[in-house]
Amino acid sequence: MCLLCALYGLKQAALQWWRELKAFMKTMGFHRASSDAGVFIYKHPNGQLVITLVYVNNGLFLGADKALVDSKKHACLEHWECHDTGDVTDFLGMKVNKTTSHIMINQKAYLEMVLERFDMHNAKIAPTPILSGYVPQENKGAVNPVRQQRFQSVIGSLLYLMLGMCPDIAFAVIKMSQFSANPSQDHLEKAMYIMHYLVGTQDYHMVYDGRIMKAHCTYRFRLGRRTLSNIDQPLGSSQA
Amino acid sequence: MLTSAAAATVEGCMPRRVGSSSKRQVYELVNLPPNCKAIGNRWVLNQKMDGRKRARLVAKGYSQVEGIDYSEIFSPVICYESIHLMFTLVALKNWYITGLDVKTAFLYRKLNEEIYMKQPKGFTT
Numbered sequence: 001m002c003l004l005c006a007l008y009g010l011k012q013a014a015l016q017w018w019r020e021l022k023a024f025m026k027t028m029g030f031h032r033a034s035s036d037a038g039v040f041i042y043k044h045p046n047g048q049l050v051i052t053l054v055y056v057n058n059g060l061f062l063g064a065d066k067a068l069v070d071s072k073k074h075a076c077l078e079h080w081e082c083h084d085t086g087d088v089t090d091f092l093g094m095k096v097n098k099t100t101s102h103i104m105i106n107q108k109a110y111l112e113m114v115l116e117r118f119d120m121h122n123a124k125i126a127p128t129p130i131l132s133g134y135v136p137q138e139n140k141g142a143v144n145p146v147r148q149q150r151f152q153s154v155i156g157s158l159l160y161l162m163l164g165m166c167p168d169i170a171f172a173v174i175k176m177s178q179f180s181a182n183p184s185q186d187h188l189e190k191a192m193y194i195m196h197y198l199v200g201t202q203d204y205h206m207v208y209d210g211r212i213m214k215a216h217c218t219y220r221f222r223l224g225r226r227t228l229s230n231i232d233q234p235l236g237s238s239q240a
Numbered sequence: 241m242l243t244s245a246a247a248a249t250v251e252g253c254m255p256r257r258v259g260s261s262s263k264r265q266v267y268e269l270v271n272l273p274p275n276c277k278a279i280g281n282r283w284v285l286n287q288k289m290d291g292r293k294r295a296r297l298v299a300k301g302y303s304q305v306e307g308i309d310y311s312e313i314f315s316p317v318i319c320y321e322s323i324h325l326m327f328t329l330v331a332l333k334n335w336y337i338t339g340l341d342v343k344t345a346f347l348y349r350k351l352n353e354e355i356y357m358k359q360p361k362g363f364t365t
Contacts, residue, residue: 003355005266006346009281009298014315016349038318039326053326055318057345062326066336073338080348083341091323091339103331163320208331 014056021054028075044068055092094164097205104205107164111202114157118195125200126193130172139184151183154191161198165206169194266347267357269365278356279303297360309355 006013022032025040030052033039042050050063050072059076063069077084088096097104115121158173172194179187272278280300287293304310330337359365 001267001357001359002270003267003299003351003357006349006351007266007281007299007357008284008296008346009301010346010351010355011301011304011310011313012351012353013301013346015313016351017345018315020349033322036318036322037316039322051326051329053318053323057342058339059342060326060337060339062330062335062337064333064335069336069338073340076340076342080345081343083343085339085341088337088339096327098330098337100334101331103327105327208327210331210334 017056024076024079025052028072030072042072058092060088060091092164101210103208103210105165105208106205107161107166108202110164111161111198114161115195115199115202117157118154118192120192120195120199123196123199126196127200129169129194129197130175130190131193134190136175136179136187136190137184139179139182139187141182141184143182147185147188148180148183151188151191152180154188154195155180158191158194165204166198166201167206168201169197172197269359270356272356276356277303277305278358279309280358281360283360299355299357304355309353311353 003010006016018037025032028042030040030042030050033041038054040052040054042052044050044065048063048065048068050061050065050069052072053060053062061069061073073084076082088098090096093107093110095106095108097106112121115123155173155177158169159177162170162173172190176187176191176194183191280303281297282300284296284298285294286296329335
């Protein structure tokens with residue numbers, strides 16, 4: 001038989017869906033953010049905004065005006081066959097808990113699955129993601145494919161958690177990921193050490209508190225290993 | 241993973257799935273033209289955490305040939321930084337947030353290329 005539409009498994013299926021999405025969002029008056037292919041913004045003539053986040057077939061609609069947001073969502077519901085998930089409790093495997101001033105996200109289900117897969121669910125708790133003063137040494141020996149494969153899947157899972165709700169492991173994960181090409185036994189142990197740390201923090205949530213605006217942005221100018229200057233500036237302030 | 245007994249009950253979903261494909265006009269039954277290769281397919285059976293059963297027909301995309309069956313395949317997705325930024329905005333401004341899931345999203349768009357596939361097992365005519 002001859003395929004007329006994309007089907008799951010075809011190489012171009014995901015791209016074709018994204019083209020479909022982009023075309024329909026355009027007809028609804030959304031324009032795509034130039035910095036991110038999954039963010040669409042609609043600006044109503046009265047100044048109200050509707051922002052849509054799309055991850056393949058999952059969409060989030062947000063904005064101040066509930067009626068306007070709902071009208072845009074319903075246009076999508078009519079155009080495609082959809083499942084209306086209503087209030088957001090789940091997004092990309094993250095549990096989302098929203099109150100009037102807070103959003104809390106948690107990836108415990110994913111983390112538990114990862115710990116189970118690497119047989120770490122009963123592991124001892126480590127107090128930090130990386131040992132203090134630890135300087136990894138390059139592995140000069142031959143590549144061990146079994147170890148390399150295991151190391152890369154550990155790092156892959158950790159990278160995903162790092163992006164989601166564990167920015168605290170970012171330094172350790174990125175540091176260790178530099179040895180993905182030829183990991184030594186020591187590198188693998190240190191990657192597992194990050195998992196030991198996560199065992200102790202699995203009930204932590206990432207909290208967005210709308211009552212305090214305390215986001216900071218740090219610039220650090222470095223030459224070689226020396227820090228030349230360090231500028232710490234609260235977001236939203238006007239001084240340069 | 242499914243046991244064979246569970247898989248047997250899942251097979252009940254397949255006709256519904258084939259129904260949804262023909263309703264959307266995903267394919268057209270034709271004889272394979274000479275010098276063309278038909279790609280294979282298989283059923284992927286799955287039982288969700290809540291016990292619902294799903295069947296999905298998946299084309300064996302690995303046998304597609306670049307330049308003939310496809311040209312461009314990179315598909316952009318959202319990055320996590322944007323999601324965190326939007327959650328921050330929602331918390332700060334106490335915005336309304338709501339979500340949806342598009343069903344069988346990949347079956348909406350017409351293909352630019354001409355692709356032939358074998359008939360799915362159990363539904364040959």
